[in-house]
Amino acid sequence: AQTVTQSQPEMSVQEAETVTLSCTYDTSESDYYLFWYKQPPSRQMILVIRQEAYKQQNATENRFSVNFQKAAKSFSLKISDSQLGDAAMYFCAYRTNNAGNMLTFGGGTRLMVKP
Amino acid sequence: DAGVIQSPRHEVTEMGQEVTLRCKPISGHDYLFWYRQTMMRGLELLIYFNNNVPIDDSGMPEDRFSAKMPNASFSTLKIQPSEPRDSAVYFCASSLSRQGYGANVLTFGAGSRLTVL
Numbered sequence: 020a021q022t023v024t025q026s027q028p029e030m031s032v033q034e035a036e037t038v039t040l041s042c043t044y045d046t047s048e049s050d051y052y053l054f055w056y057k058q059p060p061s062r063q064m065i066l067v068i069r070q071e072a073y074k075q076q077n078a079t080e081n082r083f084s085v086n087f088q089k090a091a092k093s094f095s096l097k098i099s100d101s102q103l104g105d106a107a108m109y110f111c112a113y114r115t116n117n118a119g120n121m122l123t124f125g126g127g128t129r130l131m132v133k134p
Numbered sequence: 135d136a137g138v139i140q141s142p143r144h145e146v147t148e149m150g151q152e153v154t155l156r157c158k159p160i161s162g163h164d165y166l167f168w169y170r171q172t173m174m175r176g177l178e179l180l181i182y183f184n185n186n187v188p189i190d191d192s193g194m195p196e197d198r199f200s201a202k203m204p205n206a207s208f209s210t211l212k213i214q215p216s217e218p219r220d221s222a223v224y225f226c227a228s229s230l231s232r233q234g235y236g237a238n239v240l241t242f243g244a245g246s247r248l249t250v251l
Binding site: 052054056061062063064065066069110114121122123124125126127 | 167176177179182190223225227238239240241242244245247
């Protein structure tokens with residue numbers, strides 16, 4: 020079974036600074052997808068960014084980018100120019116192509132942004 | 135599109151009562167998922183459907199939980215009888231399996247917070 024591990028329960032960043040959230044996963048598959056979801060206090064799960072394992076290029080979405088290291092099974096999220104609205108829980112998630120579209124989530128990292 | 139619609143947003147009930155949570159997926163999506171979120175266990179997949187057919191219910195905690203999807207636009211998650219340990223936020227999500235950038239991405243509803251006293 021696939022597992023997703025987020026080793027940082029909490030992180031803190033100063034507004035306008037850069038922060039990196041870590042995620043590792045365990046799988047024997049070669050074809051899969053990785054995601055980062057954001058959950059603000061409203062508890063709505065919002066997709067931040069996705070990465071296809073077959074793509075070598077790291078995904079970017081505005082201030083959000085990932086560092087995907089397939090051999091190391093690592094998928095970190097970098098948030099640049101942090102804003103107060105970035106404060107939330109962040110979940111890393113894994114999906115294999117062989118099990119429908121179900122996601123396996125990590126335990127989450129709570130990000131605090133200091134003004 | 136209005137997104138994935140869940141109701142109720144909040145439910146407070148007493149132990150032993152029946153609870154029914156409802157979900158309307160995004161029109162055209164062929165997968166529907168029920169997740170449960172607790173502080174202790176994080177986000178757990180309970181069950182998922184493909185084209186209204188249950189595919190994997192191995193995450194359903196016990197026989198007190200049941201889920202149905204009578205048509206492509208509606209699903210329910212029922213707990214009978216409810217217990218205090220069922221208190222959690224229950225999320226419904228849907229996705230589309232066809233090709234394209236938006237495919238295979240789960241879109242979540244706002245969740246239903248259940249409190250069982």
